[in-house]
Amino acid sequence: MIANQHVLIIGFVWPEPNSSAAGGRMLQLIAVFKKMGLEVTFASPAMDSDYMIDLNSLGVSKKSIALNCSSFDDYAKDLNPAIVLFDRFMMEEQFGWRVAENCPDTLRLLDTEDLHCLRLARQKAFKENRYFSTDDLLVEEVAKREIASILRSDISLMIAEFEMELLQSVFKIDSSLLFYLPLLLDPIEESTIQNLPSFEERNNFVFIGNFLHEPNWNAVQYLKETIWPLIRKQMPEAVLQIYGAYPSQKVLLLHQPKDGFYIMGRANDAQEFVKNARVVLAPLRFGAGIKGKLVEAMQCGTPSVTTTIGAESMCGVLPWNGFITDDSQVFADKAVQLYQDKTLWRKAQENGFEIIEKRYLKSLFVDDFMLHVLKVQTDLKLHRLDNFMGTLLQHHTLTSTKYMSRWIQEKNKRI
Template sequence: MDQFKKLLIIGSVWPEPNSSAAGTRMLQLISLFKEEGFVVTFASPAMDSDFMVDLELEEVIKKTITLNCSSFDVFVKELNPSVVLFDRFMMEEQFGWRVSENSPEALRLLDTEDLHCLRVARQRAFKEKRAFVEADLLVEEVAKREIASILRCDLSLMISEYEMQLLTETFKIDSLLLFYLPFLLEEISNADIDKLPSFEERKNFVFIGNFLHEPNWNAVQYLKETIWPLIKKQLPKAVLNVYGAYPSQKVLQLNNVKEGFIVKGRAANASEVVQEARVVLAPLRFGAGIKGKLLEAMQCGTPSGTTSIGAESMYGDLDWNGFITDDPEVFAKEAVALYQDEKLWLEGQKNGVEIINHRYLRGFFEDDFMKKIKWLQANLQEHRLNNFMGSLLQHHALKSTKYMSMWIEAKNKI
């Protein structure tokens, strides 16, 4: 086997494409590498789940690994991967130093998904009832960990242009350490749209989102307490179907048939659910990254209403496929208009297709990405010499994560 064509992915969980956009994103990355001829191994310390993708069907080798255990050292040394992809910075913290010591020539990639510290800082500002400012990030404890992880890696994959800007301007990260790689989608044709249900064939509003993700739970509370009563006042017969994986009891308790607020839980087929709805509602008040649920709405030809944070970095200078507002009264008014006005609805649908076809096509990114990977593999030593802060953070005196892990491993043997 060509050692230059072995990819090891280390994930905190097994991919669940029907539960979250992160699972879909991971399968897109796997597909990119497989098409380039890589043999892919996906390793995780997580328990298997009923909803995980069958990696064998994806022709991916599955490997269960253990946290804080030197058995990983043996595994990675034997595998000898050419590229290691950490899924989120927490996995780099746990396993990065082991990869560095046992497979030093492997190219180390970090898939950030979104900037965790941005989501946390915005959530904190929201709870403290104040506006988020970028300086909040500099005092956020998790930012120090996340930025250290980005610096230790050879390249970090970013899905949001705004987050790339934050990293280069606020944190002064060298742009050579970052690569913009958003969700990778297929082109939508007029024929594709013609196959979708029409305005008349659709009914109801829908919200969809994984409930393990705090911004989604907050958005559903906001809908229930503030926005939905305003919509219901104008559309007494309106129904909002709330879907999402892993709903807790507090989510299920929001169900109220009389109010037309129906909590459905996990969707067997998310695309089907979104295609049947007339309008997607996503009033996100904090968060980061780009929102898979809103891209899915565009793919399904379903206009959406969201906030400035919901639409952040998603549409460039194009028109949104519905409306964007942070005012709950305006949100409700616009939602009702979008639901009732077919002309407005069709315009929103058209805008969504434009956004996908101009900003998210796989063909826009895959060649440049693979060229970057090949260049880094060919120039890895020079690249690392130019990343002095990264090599500084690999220095033994600063490797607290390594020694904490070794201490836990030793303690577990007692």
């Protein structure tokens, strides 16, 4: 049992589980900490949003904090949490040195969500019309910041096996600093499966994704310009519904009902729309991490067609719940085939249920995670001694960050 019964989560934004997979992931982590018997406080420098979850309803305290302000130091000292979880490396950069200075015995966890440097390097390679190479990561500016953050943290939570392997092979990160913790789901009850809409009761293709996320916007452009015309050529009456939070004006301008291409905007209940669709389309051409939209499709019993990047690290050696292809014509052909062939569709649906059962049930991971946290916390001094590079970065890199932050703090006082 952890001595000081408190965990402080420092969030990049307030959790919005209906807007992004990241919001749902955060609620899963909160549930794990609650299961450990910890009191949970969620703090963020972000502005409140209309779609943020009511943290109080989860038994979680809410705390607004300021960037580059010593008020956090006093707050952290008073709270003196057993664990601090940084939501993405940017929060570790901003607040990690303050936690280390004011709460030296606090276990520092980093939830990477996905490797930002991988996503950005792939995006850059795509826009430069060339193949991505792991060498691209070594010159990606964000990689220097993100890897430093991982090294400074006691444990980094990884959502994708591919990214764990990448960190160890390309950046030589010691495995003791990484812990594989994918999305943590409840089992799908047989009664739930029986009550899902049948093949005949479902209609239309669907895409769903937060438009603040560049890979989603790119995928919708790809659908509109290339893939959807190929599908409509075979199915002239086909309909594609695009759901997603925070659509910009350029997204809304793609709405063309005469072509069966509908921009629907935010989905208040995404699962309701996904489970009534027949096929999910997700032609992601760059990105990283686990794709929440595809896990959600499996939960809803909805087969999908995606790319190798879309399916990366998601199914292991298990068959996909649909098709994986990077060729636009094959993508369209398989989407039509899956939409029209009931036998194929039902087999794909069963594959999705198997992936959830064998790779994402929280019962597969939560106990091991709790034991690992307790073990590292018990041996924290030794754990940090074994991470010399992290100690070095804590000393040098954060000293510069600290004094830059102090300078900004003093500058703000004069404004």
